[in-house]
Amino acid sequence: MNRSEIIDWATEIYEDVGLSCVERFLEQAPGRKAAGMLPVYVPREVVHGAGMLPVGIWGGGDRLEIIKGDAFYQSYICHLPRSVIELAQAGRFGALSAMLFPSTCDVIRNLSGIWSMLYPGLYVRYLDVPQVLEAETGGRFWQQEMRDLARDLGELSGVAVTADRMRRAIALYNEARRLVRALYDQRRTTPWAVPSAELYVLLRAGEVAPVELFIGKMRAYLEAVTSSPMRPKDRARVVVTGAFCEQPPLGLIKTIERAGCYIVDDDFLLGNRFLTQDVSLEGDPFEALAEAFVRHSVKCALVFEADPMGKKSLMKKRVEESRAEGIIFAAPSFCDPALLDQPMLKAGADAAGIASIAFRYAENTGQFQQFREQAGTFADSIKLWGDA
Amino acid sequence: MPDVAKDRSMQLQKEMIGRHFDKLARAREQGRKVVYTFVPGNLTELLLSFDVLPVLPEINALQSGMRGTSGRYIMEAEKAGHSEDVCTYVKCDIGMLRSGNIGPTGQPLPLPDLLLLSYTGCYTFMKWFELLREAYDCPTVFFHVPYQGQGVMTPQHREYMVRQLREQVIPALERVSGRRYDEDRLRALLRQSRQAEDDLVAVFEAAKGVPSPLDAYFGGVYYVGPIFSAFRGSQEAAEYYRALREEVEDRAARGLGPVTPEGPLNDQRYRLVVEGPPNWTHFREFWKMFYDEKAVVVASTYTKVGGTYDGGFRHDPDDPLGTLADYCAGCYTNLSLPNRVEMIARYLHDYKADGFLINSVKSCNSFSAGQLMILREVERRTGVPGAFIESDLVDPRYFSAANIKNRLESYFQMIDARGAGRSQ
Numbered sequence: 001m002n003r004s005e006i007i008d009w010a011t012e013i014y015e016d017v018g019l020s021c022v023e024r025f026l027e028q029a030p031g032r033k034a035a036g037m038l039p040v041y042v043p044r045e046v047v048h049g050a051g052m053l054p055v056g057i058w059g060g061g062d063r064l065e066i067i068k069g070d071a072f073y074q075s076y077i078c079h080l081p082r083s084v085i086e087l088a089q090a091g092r093f094g095a096l097s098a099m100l101f102p103s104t105c106d107v108i109r110n111l112s113g114i115w116s117m118l119y120p121g122l123y124v125r126y127l128d129v130p131q132v133l134e135a136e137t138g139g140r141f142w143q144q145e146m147r148d149l150a151r152d153l154g155e156l157s158g159v160a161v162t163a164d165r166m167r168r169a170i171a172l173y174n175e176a177r178r179l180v181r182a183l184y185d186q187r188r189t190t191p192w193a194v195p196s197a198e199l200y201v202l203l204r205a206g207e208v209a210p211v212e213l214f215i216g217k218m219r220a221y222l223e224a225v226t227s228s229p230m231r232p233k234d235r236a237r238v239v240v241t242g243a244f245c246e247q248p249p250l251g252l253i254k255t256i257e258r259a260g261c262y263i264v265d266d267d268f269l270l271g272n273r274f275l276t277q278d279v280s281l282e283g284d285p286f287e288a289l290a291e292a293f294v295r296h297s298v299k300c301a302l303v304f305e306a307d308p309m310g311k312k313s314l315m316k317k318r319v320e321e322s323r324a325e326g327i328i329f330a331a332p333s334f335c336d337p338a339l340l341d342q343p344m345l346k347a348g349a350d351a352a353g354i355a356s357i358a359f360r361y362a363e364n365t366g367q368f369q370q371f372r373e374q375a376g377t378f379a380d381s382i383k384l385w386g387d388a
Numbered sequence: 389m390p391d392v393a394k395d396r397s398m399q400l401q402k403e404m405i406g407r408h409f410d411k412l413a414r415a416r417e418q419g420r421k422v423v424y425t426f427v428p429g430n431l432t433e434l435l436l437s438f439d440v441l442p443v444l445p446e447i448n449a450l451q452s453g454m455r456g457t458s459g460r461y462i463m464e465a466e467k468a469g470h471s472e473d474v475c476t477y478v479k480c481d482i483g484m485l486r487s488g489n490i491g492p493t494g495q496p497l498p499l500p501d502l503l504l505l506s507y508t509g510c511y512t513f514m515k516w517f518e519l520l521r522e523a524y525d526c527p528t529v530f531f532h533v534p535y536q537g538q539g540v541m542t543p544q545h546r547e548y549m550v551r552q553l554r555e556q557v558i559p560a561l562e563r564v565s566g567r568r569y570d571e572d573r574l575r576a577l578l579r580q581s582r583q584a585e586d587d588l589v590a591v592f593e594a595a596k597g598v599p600s601p602l603d604a605y606f607g608g609v610y611y612v613g614p615i616f617s618a619f620r621g622s623q624e625a626a627e628y629y630r631a632l633r634e635e636v637e638d639r640a641a642r643g644l645g646p647v648t649p650e651g652p653l654n655d656q657r658y659r660l661v662v663e664g665p666p667n668w669t670h671f672r673e674f675w676k677m678f679y680d681e682k683a684v685v686v687a688s689t690y691t692k693v694g695g696t697y698d699g700g701f702r703h704d705p706d707d708p709l710g711t712l713a714d715y716c717a718g719c720y721t722n723l724s725l726p727n728r729v730e731m732i733a734r735y736l737h738d739y740k741a742d743g744f745l746i747n748s749v750k751s752c753n754s755f756s757a758g759q760l761m762i763l764r765e766v767e768r769r770t771g772v773p774g775a776f777i778e779s780d781l782v783d784p785r786y787f788s789a790a791n792i793k794n795r796l797e798s799y800f801q802m803i804d805a806r807g808a809g810r811s812q
Contacts, residue, residue, distance in 0.1 A: 071760065072758075072760050072761055073757070073760065074748055074750075074756060074759075074760070074778060076473070076750045076756075077753065077756070077757055081757070101537070103511075103535065105511045105753065106510065106511045106512070106753040106754040106757055107753050107757040109511070109535060109537065109754075109757075110725055110753070110754075110757040110758035111757070111758070112537050112724075112725075113537070113724045113725020113726055113728075113758055113761075114725060114758050114761045116724070116725075116726055117725065117726055117729070117761060117765055118761075125537070125538065126535060126537025126538065126724075127537075128534045128535050128537065130532065130548075131507060131514070131530055131532040132530060132532050132552060132556065136551070136555075137548065137551050137552055137555060137556070138532070138548075140548070140551075141534075141544060141545075141548040144542075144544040145544075148542075301515070304505070304507070304514050304518070304530050304532075305518055306528075306530070308521055308525070308528070311518060311522070312522070331471075333473060334473045335473075336474060336475070336511055336512055336515070336753060337511070337515070339471040339473055339474050340471075340474050340475075340478070340512065340515035340516075340519070341515065341518075342469070342471065343468070343469045343470055343519065344518060344519060344522055346469060347522070360471075360473075
């Protein structure tokens with residue numbers, strides 16, 4: 001499979017907002033089941049270990065007209081839950097036997113309650129990740145939450161969740177995360193060879209495709225990237241941050257790069273790399289997953305920052321690691337986690353002398369001219385004045 | 389301006405709050421330590437057992453809203469880069485801080501010695517104290533109260549909370565206060581909480597009578613003031629609630645309604661249940677829209693954000709840390725949406741209400757996200773149509789009086805058309 005075929009495969013899944021590819025996957029073998037996961041972080045290993053396909057639920061993006069979804073939300077609530085409800089009400093999530101709602105924000109949290117009332121026959125679970133990142137308190141709590149989840153999903157799927165099954169799942173997701181990290185490393189090194197729009201659709205496909213298939217596609221893509229280098233262009237290297245839950249439309253990602261930027265780091269689809277190091281395959285798998293969470297989860301708005309300097313230093317660290325020249329704070333409108341974090345992150349960036357711009361989007365934003373102008377001007381200013 | 393009619397309990401409360409802010413103003417010179425914390429899931433008895441003074445930024449923000457200063461504070465925060473999309477309590481607090489941190493009584497608030505981040509039922513709390521920590525440069529202790537998404541608190545949730553109290557919160561308070569944890573003292577405070585809680589429940593349940601001797605929303609927010617803030621567990625709170633209960637029971641015995649700013653509301657035409665916080669910037673104007681129509685609120689969910697005592701919970705002095713965990717987990721915004729629906733439906737039945745109203749505030753996703761589903765579901769279960777209005781907590785830009793009044797009047801007409809309204 002060559003590079004364009006891989007991207008075509010990924011794009012097809014990305015555009016399949018109604019999850020027909022999941023339906024096809026389930027039809028291929030009797031007894032297969034799938035569980036939906038709202039953003040941002042659900043331990044996919046547990047879903048996989050319980051014999052179910054984890055399916056990222058990212059709404060309808062800019063490819064869905066919202067009619068019923070708006071009847072559930074006031075105008076001042078973000079867009080993602082509207083399109084998620086729209087799809088559900090249109091019967092597009094019929095393939096899912098369970099829906100998991102992690103503790104991302106109060107909107108996702110309360111969506112779990114809406115779901116349990118709208119679909120009383122479906123398994124609905126709110127997953128409260130620990131906020132105390134200490135093994136004996138937060139770790140122990142999280143272990144038990146995951147064990148309960150595994151038990152429940154195992155009952156749904158009819159699969160006994162053994163330690164061996166869990167370890168196999170952990171090994172697979174360790175490999176998937178390694179490949180995602182490798183892809184990000186590759187983009188940092190040669191951003192001209194990894195257009196962010198390609199990276200993005202590939203990762204979106206990974207939210208839905210079976211992990212074994214995703215691993216194969218990722219390997220093939222990385223190989224294709226290294227064997228067919230593209231020519232660098234004179235663009236500004238930027239970090240895009242704030243887009244970890246409701247996703248920007250693909251057109252916006254393309255616009256940023258077409259306007260003269262290379263995205264060299266971002267927090268799109270952050271759940272796929274929430275654990276920054278491999279999870280141990282030794283000992284109790286739930287303990288290992290909990291340990292990985294409390295020790296090696298990514299710094300982001302979803303978990304309390306215990307280090308008083310943590311917020312101030314985060315953007316400087318990310319900019320240095322990615323050798324970026326500026327930051328684009330791109331947050332969805334009405335997104336509490338991103339928008340409440342932003343002043344702290346920006347203050348740190350300002351103190352470190354890092355240039356930044358900010359804008360808000362919605363998943364269904366259709367006009368990109370203003371973003372093109374803003375990002376273009378930002379890229380120009382970095383190129384003209386960046387070293388001044 | 390005409391004199392505003394007030395209950396005796398309101399005067400008592402005013403004096404209590406005045407004394408508290410006096411203590412806060414003198415905290416530094418008297419060497420008292422100050423802990424900032426939140427209303428839902430507050431650990432007031434524990435704080436008082438260490439002899440530290442609680443400050444509740446939400447209360448400061450709502451007081452700023454009532455005193456007409458919140459708009460300026462919010463603008464100040466927005467000028468400093470805080471988004472117009474986020475919670476106005478936070479922005480009001482940040483703006484107040486940037487404007488000299490003068491508290492609601494006009495006295496300067498002391499800087500915190502500790503931020504006790506009781507993470508109960510509201511995501512924004514986490515960011516709020518991360519933001520404050522940037523400004524105050526003081527230690528922060530995090531207390532994570534798991535959300536009751538599945539409708540119940542599991543033993544592991546309880547154990548997680550108790551462990552945090554024992555291993556994180558108490559040591560942090562010991563460091564700040566210089567005192568050792570004194571469980572006997574905590575038990576004694578919890579005993580006083582129980583008494584106040586019994587009296588508070590009796591007060592709210594008096595609204596089951598016809599006419600209702602209280603307004604459980606506009607009056608109710610005053611009634612919960614002490615128990616939701618710096619006073620639960622104190623002797624003065626116990627005395628306040630005993631006095632309040634006597635006052636309400638006396639009114640009930642005499643067949644009188646609540647005292648509104650323009651006098652008693654004895655002739656009650658509509659009995660309502662209200663979900664959601666009030667608007668604070670136009671509180672009296674908002675209330676007037678109800679009593680002008682002879683509408684009394686007989687039960688409200690907002691008065692349960694700092695504890696749901698009417699479900700039977702009381703602080704248990706025999707299990708001091710476990711009972712604090714139980715208390716926190718049960719606060720209203722920590723309940724699942726189905727549990728919230730159940731509570732509203734129960735109130736409609738138990739309080740013989742004619743209708744229910746949702747005041748959806750822009751600032752608070754914890755309350756507001758899902759309220760349209762709550763509306764549908766309560767209507768479906770009870771057959772009682774609800775009303776839905778929108779405003780904000782403390783941002784005066786989001787209070788449209790004409791729009792709200794229009795909706796309320798239409799709603800009351802609908803209740804009449806259904807033959808549910810009553811005349812005394």
